Amino acid sequence: MSVLMRKRTGPIGAPDSCCADLVPVKVAQLNDFLTQHAGKSAMVIPALQHAQALFGYVPPEAMQMIAEALRTPYARVYGVATFYAQFRLQPAGRRTVRVCMGTACHVRGAGSVLSAWSEALGVKPGGTTADGEITLEQVSCLGACGLAPTVMVDSTTHGRLTPGKVKQVVSSLRKA
Amino acid sequence: MAxxxxxxxxxxxxxxxxxGAGAVWAAAERALTDLGLPDTPVIGVGCIGYCQEEPLLDVELDGQRFTYRRVKPDQVKRIIEKHLAGGQPVTELLLGECVDAPNPYPTLPFYAPQNRVATRNCGFIDPTSLSDYEARGGYMALRNALAKPPHDIVEAVKASGLRGRGGAGFPTGRKWELAAKSPGPHKFLICNADEGDPGAFMDRSILEGDPHAVIEGMVIGAYAIGADEGxxxxxxxxxxxxERLRDAIEQARQKGYLGNNILGTAHSFHLHLxxxxxxxxxxxxxxxxxxxxxxxxxxxxxxPYPAQAGLFALPSNINNVETLAAIAPIIRNGADWYAAMGTAGSKGTxxxxxxxxxxxxxxxxxxxxISIREIVYDIGGGIPNDRELKAVQIGGPSGGCLPASLLDLPVDYESLQREGxxxxxxxxxxxxxxxxxxDFARFFMAFCARESCGKCTPCREGTTRMLEILTRICDGNGTMADLDRLERLAGNVKITSLCGLGQSAPNPVLSSLKHFRHEFEAHIRDRRCPAGVCKNLISYRIEADKCTGCVLCARNCPVEAITGEKRKAHVIDPEICIKCGxxxxxxKFDAVIRG
Structure with a gap:
């Protein structure tokens, strides 16, 4: 990751030329947020959450902005971003499939359901399809244990899944 | 129409x-407009606990409330037309009459043994409405508490016997006493709502269905220990x-239940989410x-313990959601009322x-x-498909598996701990x-290995090594020496890990080894998975005599491993098969054989 190697220059808190690939409006919004909390290292997690909400993931440029504005070493921001499961350091697909791997789903066959998703989409859990369309994730619990096994496609929950049903959901996804 | x-x-x-409650909600609003009753309120309430029967829709009419179960959007109009407008319940879709009591459906087996204290308001109030909460006695306990010296509150919670509901079961009153005694003008009270245990969702349900119950418990706790920030x-x-918490905190602030000089007293408490x-x-x-x-x-x-040096190195006290939700009823009804429920060492609900x-x-x-049997059979209605209960797993990745022979064990802190x-x-x-x-033990170990923070070696390395051994056994490559190794390692990780995660991570393995050792041995000695789960130890084939060539299997196979002509016997290609079952x-003809 090249940004890790680069020497930090420029005024603290100001987005520099590294943000050229990011949407300028969103960079400005992140900067507004950071200005409100300047110097407060306890705000690292909310800042990363804000960045992810804006960009869909946490780009290295955003981590650098956060490090500078909150006067926290870049290594610590990176450390926090990689510690928590919520943060993605790579862009996600247009749609997200979250397969619940909670206990109730596990005993009702979530393992087979996950393999079926993996096979049908041709990606491992955590990966994104080659066309950048669908990201497959596994989550600890969706809290819909009564409908186990469950999966959340974007914001829609499908319950009582079987590997056969997965095939149907995938083909409807591909059409959508 | 009257x-x-x-x-x-x-x-x-x-x-x-x-x-699917969202679609039911939309259907209800449409139906009310169609029927000329657009002013009838439609209120989204929290979870009443009966997941199996969701989505639930209730019609409240002339002080009576009836619950409809597994409501489909196309049934909503009929329910509203007949019941709300016509006064005639649609009996075939009814779950039952809902009464405003600690047990909302006393005649239903799922509810008969229940006594709702922490979840008292869930399903009864509009969780976005502070006045709904107040109408049911909300913030009365806070008023009572603020009229007494803080010491009395600590004593009342001690006398109630309430213990931490997050897991460890430390007596809440004693925790508050320690925090209250800790010197300093600035203290924190923290609510732990990080319910990460897969398979547990009671905290979520309380926060969604009755957020003010938790906030009221926190303000009372803060007063008792002298905390000004939370x-x-x-x-x-x-x-x-x-979202519910964010709104509720703002409402409480505007009404003077949070902030400076709460209800005109000297007590101040600032709460952050x-x-x-x-x-x-x-x-x-x-x-x-x-x-x-x-x-x-x-x-x-x-x-140092949090009570001495916690958040930002200041004295801090941490309680779980369910614990805090029980505080207001204890203050309102008295410690004796709460202590009258439960067992000698584990009080309340x-x-x-x-x-x-x-x-x-x-x-x-x-x-x-109450016994595990009562929970599983009386409340839960037993096991579906005429199958046998094998085990009950209690306490998630930190807990253990109890076999059918221990079904009569009472659920209290000591009894459960004794059995692993x-x-x-x-x-x-x-x-x-x-x-x-x-495989179940491996599932929990995989969870702990993934969630281990990596700070201390016993947990970081130990959970990974245990996972490797369990995987080996599931794959059919285990040896009997692996069982001894697993047991020794589990014991070491338990006593040497830094925090509760590592100290309890071996519990699922140890309890499975204690009660289900024969299953481990079957995997190792016979290369056989008795439950037919471990993929390396099973295979699928189609018995040609029984196969009718209905192609149902081929259509459901996610990897197209099954081939054959219509109305002729099909075959599974073992090279392609992912053994998903x-x-x-x-x-439908029992032609697929798992061996």
Whole structure:
């Protein structure tokens, strides 16, 4: 990751030329947020959450902005971003499939359901399809244990899944 | 049409919405407009606990309230037309009459043994309305408490016998006493709402259905220990709970229940909401505080205990959601009332999340000391498909598996611990003969290995090594020496890990080895998985005599491993087969054989 190697220059808190690939409006919004909390290292997690909400993931440029504005070493921001499961350091697909791997789903066959998703989409859990369309994730619990096994496609929950049903959901996804 | 006063209530917690409550809600509003009753309120209430029957829709009319179960959007209009407008309940779709009492449906087996204290308002109030909460006695306990010296509050909670509902079961009153004695003008009270245990969702349900119950408990606790600032640390995976909390904190602030000089007294308490970011270990109190401070959520050795030096090195006190939700009723009804429920060492009620291979799933709040059998069979209605109960897993990744022979064990802190399980947060997962206990132990170990923060070696390396051994056994490559190795390693990790995650991670393995050793031995000695789960030890084939060539299996195979002509016997290509069992499950002629 090249940004890790680069020497930090420029005024603290100001987005520099590294943000050229990011949407300028969103960079400005992140900067507004950071200005409100300047110097407060306890705000690292909310800042990363804000960045992810804006960009869909946490780009290295955003981590650098956060490090500078909150006067926290870049290594610590990176450390926090990689510690928590919520943060993605790579862009996600247009749609997200979250397969619940909670206990109730596990005993009702979530393992087979996950393999079926993996096979049908041709990606491992955590990966994104080659066309950048669908990201497959596994989550600890969706809290819909009564409908186990469950999966959340974007914001829609499908319950009582079987590997056969997965095939149907995938083909409807591909059409959508 | 005669004018009738009524309203519609819809169970709209995360679970209800997942089951389709949103579409039911929309259908209700459409139907009311069509029927010329657009002024009838439609209220989204929290979860009443009966997940199995979601989505739930209630018609409240002339002071009576009837609940409809598994409501489909196309049934809503008929329900509203006949019942709300016509006064005639649609009996065939009814769950029952809902009464405003600690047991809302006394005649239903799922509710008969229940006594709702922490979940008292869930399903009864509009969780977005502070006045709904006040109308049911909300913030009365706070008024009472503020009229007494803080010491009296600590004593009342001590006398109630309430113990921490997050898992460890430390007496809440004693915790408050320690925090109250800790010197300093600035203290924190923190609510642990980082319910990470897969299979437990009682905290989410309380936060979504009755957020003010938790806030009131916090303000009372803060007064008792002398805290002026507080945090609710809630996991990011609960967006609805976060939204409810954000609104409720603002309402409480405007009404003077939070902020400076609460209700005109000298007590001030400022409450912040902190969103977690997905780390199970943050349920551990020192890790949680590190996370609030903006760092990696890693635990640290104690002492110093949070009561001495906690958040930002100031005296801090941490309580769980369910614990805090029980505070206001204790203050209002008295310590004796609470202590009259439960057993000698475990007082009051506990909410259990009943899931897995059981007929009725959901949340049940029962008095401590009730037997596991009563929960699984009376409340849960037993095991579906005429199968046998094999085990009940209590306490999630930190808990253990109890066999059918221990079904009469009372659920209290001591009894569960003695048998190798723990109360934990109250997740109760029922498994039948289709669950492999070795694979189940591996599932929990994989969870702990993934969630281990990596700070201390026993947990970081130990969980990974145990996972490797368990995987080896599941793959059919285990040896008998592996069992000894596993047991020794589990014992070492248990006593040498830094925090509760590592110390309890071996529990599922140790309890499985204790009660289900024969299953481990079958994997090793006979290269056989008795439950037919471990993929390396099973294979699928189609018996040509029984196969009718209906092609149902081929259509359901996710990897197209099954071929054959219509009305002729099919075959499974073992090279392509991923052993998902889809064909086995759908075949109507028992032609798919698992061996």
């Amino acid at each position: 004018e009738r006063r009524g309203r519609i209530l819809i169970g709209a917690g995360t679970c209800g919405l997942a089951a 945090y609710i640390y809630c996991r990011a995976e609960y967006p609805l709970a976060l 902190k969103e977690g970011a997905g780390a199970f270990v943050c349920g551990e109190e020192t890790a949680l505080m590190a996370s609030i401070e903006g760092r990696r959520g890693m635990p640290r050795p104690r002492p 506990k909410v259990f999340a009943l899931t897995g291979q059981v007929n009725r799933t959901g949340l049940a709040e029962v008095p401590m000391g 399980a723990i109360m934990g947060s109250g997740g109760m997962v029922v498994v039948d003969e289709t669950t492999c206990m070795v 889809a064909c086995f499950d759908v075949c």
